[in-house]
Amino acid sequence: MSHERSLERWVLLQDVGVVLVSLWLAHVLRGAMETAVPVFKPTVPLLSYGPLLLAFLPTWVWCAERLHLNSVRTLTGPPLEIGRALVWTQGWGALAVALLLTVTQTPLNRSLIALFFAVSTILLALAKRAQRAWVIRERGEALALLVGRAGEGAAEFVNLRGRAVEPLADPTPDALRARLRAGAVDEVVIAGMPPQSTRGLVETCDEVGLPALVRLDDGGL
16 A cells, blocks of 8 residues: 555544544534523434444545545645535535435434534544644645646646646656656646647546646647
8 A cells, every 4th residue: 555545544534533523522512402402302312323324424435535535635735625625525424414314214303413514524624734734744745747838837826726836847748757657746737738749748647647737728639
């Protein structure tokens, strides 16, 4: 297992732990609310959530991985990208809970579910800040490799995407392939290259599974 994959596994395990702690905290808060505001229905015992949790957790983990919530590229990238992945993961998680409740007809407190998602979102957001700092210490910040006219695209890319930029001196597929094999590159930005050259560079990125971003004015692909 690569170092990056190992980091992502640890981050995912931490996220699952945060989700479990959030459920317990939501249960405690719901009990306190029931005592303070008698109109609330009695809290369902925590053990009653076992079957639902067994169905929900794998779904949440699947969504988190597909939306790259735990990926090194997301964690070392712009904070907005982390926030977007978190919101989408929680949104799909809420949809999964709604479907599970409809199918299983489990009598759970709606207020508890709302508290759970509120608490888990807050705690996950705090956890992402700590995970981001930890992953950057272990692996370094996200790096974009700029192929083409560095002067035009580098400053713009840093401002808009929030990633460090490294220009590639030799803008050829062979040089790009060699640099990507050396590792520590998260994205490739192609700017100011002829259509035929751009196509070869994009195909090289596709070979190694890295995203290639092409400036819109460099069309013709």
